Amino acid sequence: MRRRPARFRFAVGLAALLALSTSAPDAAAKDLSGRLGIGLEETLGGATGFALRYFFSEGVGVTSTLGVDITLVDGEDGQSQVATGFVGSFGVAVHFARSLHAHLGFGVRATFGYRSLEAAQLIDPAVTATDLQVALELPLILEFFLSDHFSVGASTGFILNFVPDSGSTLATSGAGGTRTPGAIGIGIGAGSIGASLAILYYF
16 A cells, blocks of 8 residues: 655645634534623622623623612711622623633723712711722723633723822722822723632623
């Protein structure tokens, strides 16, 4: 039996490898089109809370995070006061690279932190106004799928952090995470594994 030349065997092997690399990952990648993800997330800007993600197509979706803080305080007149705070975010995510167990993407996200007058006065009794802080994020997102329904992820990226004169209301950590009143924090490579974690279940 005639033996094939080494170059022929190499060409066949290379063709097979290219075919697998271009077709298999896409076919096996998680299809998130029309799926809703629910879980817990912390954004680069420091908004931690209940997370929702919905994908309109295989790689494009909207993301949101919401956390609510309520404190009941007994006032001097014996009446209970309610001190409230909110943190949240809303944005768009695009997964541009998808493989069997992981998706890589980027996003555009606005994050906010709000503190009512009652909540602000718990920190500084002299305060006479509510607090509102806004941060703009451009995260690079890595989402790792442990199953068809369960994923964990982390992010890093760019952040513009606008701290109000009354002080910070967001627990922003890492680059750009200044809490100096009236400052603007600029972060490149913002966040960390522990401070930008997402745990989601997809229906």
